[in-house]
Amino acid sequence: MACPIKHPTLLIPGPIEYDEAVLQSMSHYSESHISSSFIETFSETLSMLRKLFQTEDPSSQPFVISGSGTLGWDLVAANLTKPGDDVLVLHSGYFADSFADCFEIYGIRATQLKAPIGSCPELAEVEKALREKNYKMLTVTHVDTSTGVLMDIKSLSELARRISPETLIVVDGVCSVGSENIEFDTWELDAVITASQKAIGCPAGLSISMFSGRAIKVFKARNCPPGSYFGINPCNLKLLANSSTASFKNWLPIMENYEAKIPSYFATPSPQLIHALHTALAQILSKPLPARFKAHRETSQHVKEAITSLGLKQLASRPENQANGMTAIYLPEHIKASELLSSLYKKDVIFAGGLHKDIAMKYIRFGHMGVSVVSAPFLAFSDTLLINFLDGPEKK
Amino acid sequence: MACPIKHPTLLIPGPIEYDEAVLQSMSHYSESHISSSFIETFSETLSMLRKLFQTEDPSSQPFVISGSGTLGWDLVAANLTKPGDDVLVLHSGYFADSFADCFEIYGIRATQLKAPIGSCPELAEVEKALREKNYKMLTVTHVDTSTGVLMDIKSLSELARRISPETLIVVDGVCSVGSENIEFDTWELDAVITASQKAIGCPAGLSISMFSGRAIKVFKARNCPPGSYFGINPCNLKLLANSSTASFKNWLPIMENYEAKIPSYFATPSPQLIHALHTALAQILSKPLPARFKAHRETSQHVKEAITSLGLKQLASRPENQANGMTAIYLPEHIKASELLSSLYKKDVIFAGGLHKDIAMKYIRFGHMGVSVVSAPFLAFSDTLLINFLDGPEKK
Numbered sequence: 001m002a003c004p005i006k007h008p009t010l011l012i013p014g015p016i017e018y019d020e021a022v023l024q025s026m027s028h029y030s031e032s033h034i035s036s037s038f039i040e041t042f043s044e045t046l047s048m049l050r051k052l053f054q055t056e057d058p059s060s061q062p063f064v065i066s067g068s069g070t071l072g073w074d075l076v077a078a079n080l081t082k083p084g085d086d087v088l089v090l091h092s093g094y095f096a097d098s099f100a101d102c103f104e105i106y107g108i109r110a111t112q113l114k115a116p117i118g119s120c121p122e123l124a125e126v127e128k129a130l131r132e133k134n135y136k137m138l139t140v141t142h143v144d145t146s147t148g149v150l151m152d153i154k155s156l157s158e159l160a161r162r163i164s165p166e167t168l169i170v171v172d173g174v175c176s177v178g179s180e181n182i183e184f185d186t187w188e189l190d191a192v193i194t195a196s197q198k199a200i201g202c203p204a205g206l207s208i209s210m211f212s213g214r215a216i217k218v219f220k221a222r223n224c225p226p227g228s229y230f231g232i233n234p235c236n237l238k239l240l241a242n243s244s245t246a247s248f249k250n251w252l253p254i255m256e257n258y259e260a261k262i263p264s265y266f267a268t269p270s271p272q273l274i275h276a277l278h279t280a281l282a283q284i285l286s287k288p289l290p291a292r293f294k295a296h297r298e299t300s301q302h303v304k305e306a307i308t309s310l311g312l313k314q315l316a317s318r319p320e321n322q323a324n325g326m327t328a329i330y331l332p333e334h335i336k337a338s339e340l341l342s343s344l345y346k347k348d349v350i351f352a353g354g355l356h357k358d359i360a361m362k363y364i365r366f367g368h369m370g371v372s373v374v375s376a377p378f379l380a381f382s383d384t385l386l387i388n389f390l391d392g393p394e395k396k
Numbered sequence: 397m398a399c400p401i402k403h404p405t406l407l408i409p410g411p412i413e414y415d416e417a418v419l420q421s422m423s424h425y426s427e428s429h430i431s432s433s434f435i436e437t438f439s440e441t442l443s444m445l446r447k448l449f450q451t452e453d454p455s456s457q458p459f460v461i462s463g464s465g466t467l468g469w470d471l472v473a474a475n476l477t478k479p480g481d482d483v484l485v486l487h488s489g490y491f492a493d494s495f496a497d498c499f500e501i502y503g504i505r506a507t508q509l510k511a512p513i514g515s516c517p518e519l520a521e522v523e524k525a526l527r528e529k530n531y532k533m534l535t536v537t538h539v540d541t542s543t544g545v546l547m548d549i550k551s552l553s554e555l556a557r558r559i560s561p562e563t564l565i566v567v568d569g570v571c572s573v574g575s576e577n578i579e580f581d582t583w584e585l586d587a588v589i590t591a592s593q594k595a596i597g598c599p600a601g602l603s604i605s606m607f608s609g610r611a612i613k614v615f616k617a618r619n620c621p622p623g624s625y626f627g628i629n630p631c632n633l634k635l636l637a638n639s640s641t642a643s644f645k646n647w648l649p650i651m652e653n654y655e656a657k658i659p660s661y662f663a664t665p666s667p668q669l670i671h672a673l674h675t676a677l678a679q680i681l682s683k684p685l686p687a688r689f690k691a692h693r694e695t696s697q698h699v700k701e702a703i704t705s706l707g708l709k710q711l712a713s714r715p716e717n718q719a720n721g722m723t724a725i726y727l728p729e730h731i732k733a734s735e736l737l738s739s740l741y742k743k744d745v746i747f748a749g750g751l752h753k754d755i756a757m758k759y760i761r762f763g764h765m766g767v768s769v770v771s772a773p774f775l776a777f778s779d780t781l782l783i784n785f786l787d788g789p790e791k792k
Contacts, residue, residue: 007425015664017426026422026668029403030413032746033600066601067641068462068663074641102640197664204429205462205601205666244498245463245470245641265751267464268411268593270601272422273669350428355661 002375008345011382012352013145013175013326013367014198018276019283022202025276034263038271041278046259048281049210052177052200053192054289055184059213063255064206064277066270067245069174071207072193073102074246076139076170079219080191083107085136088129088167092120092151092321093144094356095172111135117356118315120151123159130163137168142176142192146355148328148365149316150180157187168215174198177208178284179296179325179369190215196273199296199325201370202280205273219248293324299373300324303366306387315356315363325369328354330362332390337364340389349382398771404741407778408748409541409571409722409763410594414672415679418598421671430659434667437674442655444677445606448573448596449588450685451580455609459651460602460673462666463641465570467603468589469498470642472535472566475615476587479503481532484525484563488516488547488717489540490752495568507531513752514711516547519555526559533564538572538588542751544724544761545712546576553583564611570594573604574680575692575721575765586611592669595692595721597766598676601669615644689720695769696720699762702783711752711759721765724750726758728786733760736785745778 003020010017031038042064049062065071081087084107089100091114100110113121113129130138138160143150157169168190173182178199182192190212197204244250250266257264284292304322307314307329315328331337337353341364344351352367354360366386372379399416406413427434438460445458461467477483480503485496487510496506509517509525526534534556539546553565564586569578574595578588586608593600640646646662653660680688700718703710703725711724727733733749737760740747748763750756762782768775 003425005425007427010426010428012428015426015429015667023423023425023668027419029399029401029419030406030411030599031403032406032408032748033411035746066462066464067467068665070663071463071641077640105640105643195664197666203426203666203668204664205669244473244501245467247501267466268591268600269464270593270599270669271411272419272599273601273666350431352428 002371008348008350009382010350011367011372012350013148013365014369015204016198016201016367016370017372018201018203019280019371021283022276022279025279026203026272028272028275031271033268033271034265038274039258039261039263041271042258042269042274043261045274045278045281046255048278048285049208051285052281052289053182053184053210054186055210057185057213059216060184061211061216061252061255062259063209063211063251064269064274065251066205066267066273067207068204069193069195069207070098070102071246072172072174072195072209073099075207075209075248076191076193077103077106077108078246079222079248080168080170080215081106081108081136082222085109086111086133087137087139088113088126088135090121090126090138090140090151090156091115092141092147092149093117094146095141095144095174096139099139099141099172117359118147118149118317120149120321123155126156127159127163130160130167135164135167137170139170139172141172142180142182143323143325145175145326147315148323148326150176150321150323152320153182153189154187157189161188168218175323175325179293180323181289181293184210184212196277199369200277200280200284202277203273205270206277208277216248216252295373296324296369299368299379300327303327303368303383306383310387310391312390325367327366327368329364329366329390331364335390337361340364343389344385347385349385351386398767404744404746405778406746407763407768408746409544409761410765411600412594412597412763412766413768414597414599415676415767417679418672418675421675422599422668424668424671427667429664429667430661434670435654435657435659437667438654438665438670439657441670441674441677442651444674444681445604447681448677448685449578449580449606450582451606453581453609455612456580457607457612457648457651458655459605459607459647460665460670461647462601462663462669463603464600465589465591465603466494466498467642468568468570468591468605469495471603471605471644472587472589473499473502473504474642475618475644476564476566476611477502477504477532478618481505482507482529483533483535484509484531486517486522486534486536486547486552487511488537488543488545489513490542491537491540491568491570492535495535495537513755514543514545514713516545516717519551522552523555523559526556526563531560531563533566535566535568537568538576538578539719539721541571541722543711544719544722545717546572546719548716549578549585550583553585557584564614571719571721575689576719577685577689580606580608592673595765596673596676596680598673599669601666602673604673612644612648691769692720692765695764695775696723699723699764699779702779706783706787708786721763723762723764724759725762725786727760731786733757736760739785740781743781745781747782
């Protein structure tokens with residue numbers, strides 16, 4: 001059930017509208033972070049994440065840590081790569097630039113394979129790049145929130161495994177987990193990082209991720225950075241990860257213990273947020289995942305057809321690269337994004353402006369994920385409203 | 397008002413019991429993180445933090461970031477120190493060890509000044525250490541959650557300013573902000589880091605901190621680490637902080653903008669947690685701060701007198717080093733901590749076990765912070781219960 005308190009409907013590509021039961025879980029009375037009741041909740045939450053990511057491999061490891069989606073980048077860069085490593089970053093919008101920045105902070109060489117706005121690197125280009133250099137890691141933004149471009153993770157992973165089998169495959173799934181199909185085991189992924197506030201449908205504040213047994217092995221086999229720090233024994237275990245907040249050394253035992261229902265402490269988790277995540281995941285898993293992804297595809301298709309029928313274009317130019325949880329729409333010349341968003345706001349519907357800095361004023365973004373998709377009449381109203389606004393001025 | 401849902405009363409030194417209005421704010425309907433309504437809330441929250449920390453200096457900067465208290469250590473280590481710097485860590489329990497570990501991860505030499513369990517380094521020892529070496533920073537755990545030892549920040553700061561005026565003074569206030577008086581400006585502090593779930597009384601999930609203008613200047617004047625990273629231009633701005641999640645370069649403009657009510661984006665904050673923090677801070681500031689600290693002192697005094705009258709000892713040996721928000725109590729030989737905690741749990745009251753690894757089984761911890769202190773009858777009940785349990789077996 002959608003939140004019953006009257007408020008403007010939030011249809012941006014995250015944070016999304018939350019189910020009432022999820023919001024009520026946020027008000028859970030205070031519990032100790034090492035109480036058996038909370039450990040039970042945390043353990044079940046981690047187990048449910050395995051189902052959402054479709055992994056049955058016991059060597060995979062889910063992580064849930066207080067933080068935002070960006071923390072996932074630190075987890076990857078601080079633990080799975082070392083200063084001097086080469087990483088290939090596939091660019092389909094704003095967020096690849098930021099992930100590349102994060103790598104550079106850790107002294108890792110990030111090579112971006114860029115595509116024009118609205119598209120993504122071709123498989124042939126990725127193949128060429130992988131043949132040219134030995135990359136420790138390949139990163140892919142599954143859905144770029146700034147452009148709504150969807151990348152085909154399955155094909156990319158097959159390609160990478162064939163050309164460069166040692167390369168770790170890392171997916172930025174912040175805007176895809178919960179709305180796009182992700183088969184962690186079958187696609188042989190090494191890491192998928194995400195956040196709570198998008199298609200998973202839990203308020204912001206949690207970094208959520210899944211790492212493969214292979215990724216964990218790479219961390220455990222990690223040597224220390226080559227003479228990185230002045231005056232410190234370079235084989236000091238503490239240097240295994242060059243960040244404290246993001247260190248697997250700190251977090252791995254905690255996640256293993258919580259899932260095994262053993263009280264454990266590194267930093268205090270947020271029981272309230274984890275209760276809300278538990279509620280959100282239980283709702284998602286109460287129905288078959290394929291049905292959930294189908295609902296997102298159908299809703300998305302409906303929106304995209306309406307947009308196309310008005311003669312409008314999406315940023316994502318090819319149908320196979322259009323995300324199912326959001327649509328980024330180029331506005332007609334005579335419609336100003338700020339005015340459109342204000343008009344819609346007066347009708348109690350919130351869409352998002354552009355985020356890709358080169359064309360930010362020329363487009364808007366419409367998020368259709370989670371409860372908004374399940375609760376169809378409510379979405380259909382907003383959908384119709386947007387279409388009317390976009391259609392209206394031209395007819396006049 | 398305390399949470400009305402029946403549940404065991406949580407009297408551990410954090411997370412604490414939360415006020416019902418704070419918990420209700422956690423269920424706030426979804427808002428965009430760049431909406432004017434949320435920006436208003438975030439801006440007011442940052443302004444209220446200035447009041448809680450008693451700073452009127454406009455060059456001070458509050459930070460609120462999704463994360464746990466540990467993130468504060470990363471903020472300090474990644475931004476205010478550089479590999480090779482020397483830091484003096486005053487040790488009064490478990491948490492100084494962890495802060496020192498965090499510094500080492502960043503390549504900073506942490507020298508710990510240790511004291512026996514239950515006490516803290518003497519001013520004369522600190523003076524000697526500061527005269528012997530040029531320390532970039534002095535860190536102090538205001539109240540160590542593992543021991544309940546309170547350090548005299550005012551005197552330490554006066555000493556450090558006199559002996560080594562360039563040394564930055566950093567306070568770990570995770571277990572003190574909201575229950576102990578902290579005069580950021582008057583005491584000339586450079587950083588106080590804390591978390592939401594203790595005496596501030598907002599559910600866990602937020603790292604909260606205040607930095608002085610001097611600390612911000614140190615960050616801005618920061619050179620790059622000396623040849624730390626292979627193959628990267630050592631004067632690359634991106635290397636200013638060696639962590640992405642904790643980087644002032646990423647966060648400083650965001651905090652400045654939110655307070656100035658300018659939409660801004662680096663990572664998605666948690667509107668729900670920030671609403672809850674707003675509610676908690678508004679409640680704290682609705683009464684004069686001195687009255688709040690007096691209430692904590694009086695409650696603490698009451699607990700400590702009862703403990704003493706039973707012939708029991710606290711970990712914190714000297715009255716002037718006893719925290720006002722918690723009490724760590726050595727158990728009589730014949731009382732097992734686990735059995736005591738179980739018996740109390742059956743009466744719906746939760747106290748915490750020991751945390752200091754050398755003596756963890758020999759003591760318990762009693763948190764008396766925030767709503768538990770304000771809501772006196774409720775605390776008095778638990779208080780009496782504990783005393784009865786401690787007193788009972790001896791009488792029998």
